[in-house]
Amino acid sequence: MTATEWTAESAGSGQYADVNGINLYYETYGAGRPMILLHGGLGSGEMFGPILPALADHHQVIVVDLQGHGRTADIDRPLDVRLMADDVAALIDHLGLRKPDVVGYSLGGGVAFQVAIRHPEKVGRLVAASANISRDAIYPEILQQQGQVSGAAAEYMKDTPMYELYQRVAPRPEDFPRLLDKIGEAMAEDFDFSEEVRGLRMPTLVVAADADMAPPSHYVEVFKLLDGGLRDGGWMGEARPKGGHALAILPGLTHYDIFLSPLLAAVTLAFLDQES
Known part of the structure; x- marks a missing residue:
C-alpha cells in the first residue's frame, strides 16, 4: 500500500x-443522515479515502x-477502547447529533462496540x-x-504508510514510539466483551473479511x-434476528485491505439505509 492510498480523495471540513x-x-463529508466513522490502529480517518465518496454520497460522514x-x-x-468510546459519545453531544449511526473498523470497530455498549441512547445503527x-x-x-x-x-517502521502518515499529520511527530508502546500495552491486555455485546439492542451489522485476524x-x-x-x-424473513442484526463475511479480503474495499462501503450502506 502506498502512502497516497491513505489520503482522502476529496477534502473534508x-x-x-x-x-x-x-x-x-474530525472531518465532515457529505450531507444526510449522520454517520460517525472510526479508523483502525496506527491509522487515521484518511484510511477510508478510497470509500469515502461512496459513504458520503447521501450521508453526513464524520x-x-x-x-x-x-x-x-x-x-x-x-x-x-472504553475511554475512546466516551470521547466519541462526548463528540456526538458536542455536535448535537441525534442517534447517528456508528461505523468502525478494527480498533475503531472495538470503539464502536463500546459506544453502543456504554452509550446506547446515542447510537442509531x-x-x-x-x-x-x-x-x-x-x-x-x-x-x-x-x-x-x-x-x-x-x-523498523519508517518505510510504512503508518509512519509516513503520523509524521505528516500528527501534532507531535516525535510521539510515534510512545504510540507504539501504548498500542502494544493495549493489545497485551486480555478482554472478552461477549456478555456486553449480547445486550445490544440497536440494529448491528457484524462485518469481517474471509481471511481476517480471527477465523x-x-x-x-x-x-x-x-x-x-x-x-x-x-x-418472508420473519425469523431473522430480533432487532435487525446482520452478518457479512466479505470475500477475497483480509484484515489489512477490507477498509479500502467497495464491498465494505456497499454492505455498510445497504444496512444503514434499510427501513427501520
Whole structure:
C-alpha cells in the first residue's frame, strides 16, 4: 500500500472538538443522515479515502481521529477502547447529533462496540468491521506479532504508510514510539466483551473479511450473541434476528485491505439505509 492510498480523495471540513479531556480531530463529508466513522490502529480517518465518496454520497460522514492517532494528540491515559468510546459519545453531544449511526473498523470497530455498549441512547445503527470481541479469538501467530509491538520497533517502521502518515499529520511527530508502546500495552491486555455485546439492542451489522485476524467462526459467534444464525430466517424473513442484526463475511479480503474495499462501503450502506 502506498502512502497516497491513505489520503482522502476529496477534502473534508477539518475541526477540533475539546471534549472529555481530549482535543479530538474530525472531518465532515457529505450531507444526510449522520454517520460517525472510526479508523483502525496506527491509522487515521484518511484510511477510508478510497470509500469515502461512496459513504458520503447521501450521508453526513464524520471521520474521527482517535486518541493519539492522526491529528489528535495523545493524552496521559491508556489507549482503551472504553475511554475512546466516551470521547466519541462526548463528540456526538458536542455536535448535537441525534442517534447517528456508528461505523468502525478494527480498533475503531472495538470503539464502536463500546459506544453502543456504554452509550446506547446515542447510537442509531452500528457497523463493526474486523472487530474482535475476545482476545482468544485472534490467531496465535498474530498475538505473537502483537506482543512485539513497542516503541523499540519505531525505527523498523519508517518505510510504512503508518509512519509516513503520523509524521505528516500528527501534532507531535516525535510521539510515534510512545504510540507504539501504548498500542502494544493495549493489545497485551486480555478482554472478552461477549456478555456486553449480547445486550445490544440497536440494529448491528457484524462485518469481517474471509481471511481476517480471527477465523470467520468468531464473527459468526458474535452474530449468534445477537440472536443470529440460530434458525432458518423464514420465507418472508420473519425469523431473522430480533432487532435487525446482520452478518457479512466479505470475500477475497483480509484484515489489512477490507477498509479500502467497495464491498465494505456497499454492505455498510445497504444496512444503514434499510427501513427501520
